[in-house]
Amino acid sequence: MFDSLNIKFEKIVRSIRGKAVISESDLEQTMREIRIALLEADVALSVVKQFIDSVKEKVLGKEVLKSVKADQMIIKLVQDELIKILGSENQPLKILSSSLTKILFCGLQGSGKTTSVAKLAKHLSKISKKKIILGSVDIYRPAAQEQLKVLAEQVGVEFFNHNLNNPVNIVHELIKYSESNLADVVLLDTAGRQVIDSKLMSELVEIEKKFQPHETLLVADALTGQDAANVAKSFSEAIKISGSILTRIDGDSRGGAALSIKTITNAPIKFIGVGEKIENFELFYPERIAQRILGMGDIVSLVEKASENIDQEEMETLAKKLEKGNFDLSDFSKQLKQMSKMGGVSGIMSMLPGVSKAQKMMAENKISEKLINHQVAIIESMTKEERSDPNLIKASRKIRISKGSGTRVQDVNKLLKQFLQSQKMMKRMKSMGKGGMPKDIMQTMQGNFPRNFN
Secondary structure, three states, rough: OOHHHHHHHHHHHHHOOOOOOOHHHHHHHHHHHHHHHHOOOOOOOOOOOOOOHHHHHHHHHHHHHOOOHHHHHHHHHHHHHHHHHHHHOOOOOOOOOOEEEEEEEEEEOOOOHHHHHHHHHHHHHHHHOOOOOEEEEEOOOOOHHHHHHHHHHHHHEEEEEEEOHHHHHHHHHHHHHHHHHOOEEEEEEEOOOOOOHHHHHHHHHHHHHHHOOOEEEEEEHHHHHHHHHHHHHHHHHHHHEEEEEEOOOHHOOOOOOHHHHHHHOOOOEEEOOOOOOOOEEEEHOOOHHHHHHOOOOHHHHHHHHHHOOOOOOHHHHHHHHHHOOOOHHHHHHHHHHHHHHHHHHHHHHOOOOOHHHHHHHHHHHHOOOOOOOHHHHHOOOOHHHHHHHHOOOOHHHHHHHHHHHOOOHHHHHHHHHHHHHHHHHHHHHOOOOOOOOOHHHHHHHHHHOOOOOO
16 A cells, blocks of 8 residues: 555655754755655645645744754654645544434446445444445446345345336435335445546436435545546535545555545545455544555554454464464464455555565565465365474475465475474564564564565
8 A cells, every 4th residue: 555655755754864954955855855756646736735835834934944853843744744634533434323324425437336335334234233224326337236236245234126217216215215124324326437427417416415415425446546536526516525435545556546535525535445355444544544654654553453353262272372382384374364364464564664674575575465375275285184293294295285285396395494484483472572573573574485486
């Protein structure tokens, strides 16, 4: 997420950090580099200008350059301004406690709108016991109704079936059905278009008028950069947008959409889609994203992901096995699977401080999700005895395991070597005192991953 912007901002921060004196020319150079970084990230020009002007005004107005800790104050002002344009703080959804909550979705075709409806339904089901109904007024796209119906079944919520062909009539019947069935929340998907057109907007205005939503969420594709901001502007001029959902943000190395959309719509980003799976859906926290952009990491999100995805009982069992020195390949496989649940190696690394160093390490060691999947396949191709005692795995067994997992014998050898290194790391972590742990673990991880796994 925002890899390119991370690297550039880390470089800018390093260039001023630790300077005893910062001159006006140093400030101008820093602002110039920030401007270029934001423009290359495809941030809207008006947002870039507002950002630069605001930081400069605060630096000069507070006489920061004359301060003893000018470097730290400038970095803090840049961080504060990033948080501001991202939305200041997470804005929760407006969910009514005693009556039907209506949430409307809008956006262009292909933005991930229909999937986002299901993802939000899953999120709401997870945090509450609300009865949720999904509905769609997309009468144009073939199989649009069927797609949402299938997603509703996957998530475990109800779908409103109908054979109507008028969007406004569908809205009327959906509300009536939801109220009579004592639903708490109804999520309404609307038709998307390839481009903004007057027919789309006029229909959307009619739907909004009939539905009277408590929340109207614009779904935008983060990969489209500044175009996402332009789309947001068009929708916000037609209807009242209360928030946005940015999809495919895991593939967005630039960050232009995220840094532009809030300022342009004056509505906060509420959620982000961080993968294709239904569960790849997160609340948007401006402060945490700003920290990631500046290379400060996002340890809070990492801890939250760990608590959500790591089985506490399994961890306690593993801890006991570690105490007895019984860490085996089955435990190693569980660790790899838990890592995938947390977003894989790249997802975890992106939340650690010094993201550019983490990226360099991953590039040097060719770490990928494909590698982890292959490693799990190798372990699952072993017998229970082999997983408990890797010393049993000689040449003939390695050939059998490689054939069973669709890999090479060299890959089996590399995995066994990695496992031995992990065993050593576990013993070191157990006996390690305070201080020096991040460096220790990082070095061990670097040695843990094979270099040429094809």
